Amino acid sequence: xxxxxxxxxxxxxxxxxxxxxxxxxxxxxxxxxxxxxxxxxxxxxxxxxxxxxxxxxxxxxxxxxxxxxxxxxxxxxxxxxxxxxxxxxxxxxxxxxxxxxxxxxxxxxxxxxxxxxxxxxxxxxx
Numbered sequence: 001x002x003x004x005x006x007x008x009x010x011x012x013x014x015x016x017x018x019x020x021x022x023x024x025x026x027x028x029x030x031x032x033x034x035x036x037x038x039x040x041x042x043x044x045x046x047x048x049x050x051x052x053x054x055x056x057x058x059x060x061x062x063x064x065x066x067x068x069x070x071x072x073x074x075x076x077x078x079x080x081x082x083x084x085x086x087x088x089x090x091x092x093x094x095x096x097x098x099x100x101x102x103x104x105x106x107x108x109x110x111x112x113x114x115x116x117x118x119x120x121x122x123x124x125x126x
Contacts, residue, residue, distance in 0.1 A: 002026035002115050006098045009120030012088055016124070020083040022098030022117055029053075029079035033101040034072060035113060036083045038094035038122075045097070045110055049083060053104035061108075064092070088124045095119040 008020040020036065035050035049070035051058045058070050069084040081098055097120075099113035107113075 004098045004117035006117040006120040009122050011123040017086045022081045025078045030074035033106050034081040035099045037097045040094040047108045050106040052106040090124050090126045
């Protein structure tokens with residue numbers, strides 16, 4: 001059974017930091033790109049960061065570049081993705097989802113993610 005389990009969300013003040021974690025299991029994810037996707041109230045989902053299966057390539061949404069860092073660890077039966085978020089702003093408030101693609105290349109396209117976590121809330125107050 002494929003599972004993506006996120007942790008690390010919470011509430012912080014503007015300028016604060018949080019680190020999200022996501023462990024993917026149930027199939028071989030070490031070769032799959034992973035991403036972090038967020039959805040703010042009343043807005044569409046957007047990919048904020050993505051990392052290739054090897055962990056050697058990544059891409060960011062322009063509004064989070066230089067503040068967010070994506071990384072991953074690949075193990076035999078699991079893959080864990082992290083999103084370090086610094087200098088958080090109120091506009092970063094959203095539900096953050098971990099997602100895994102069926103391909104190895106990092107992708108900012110929502111429809112290329114086949115597996116999804118349940119989401120974790122991040123709230124940034126001013």
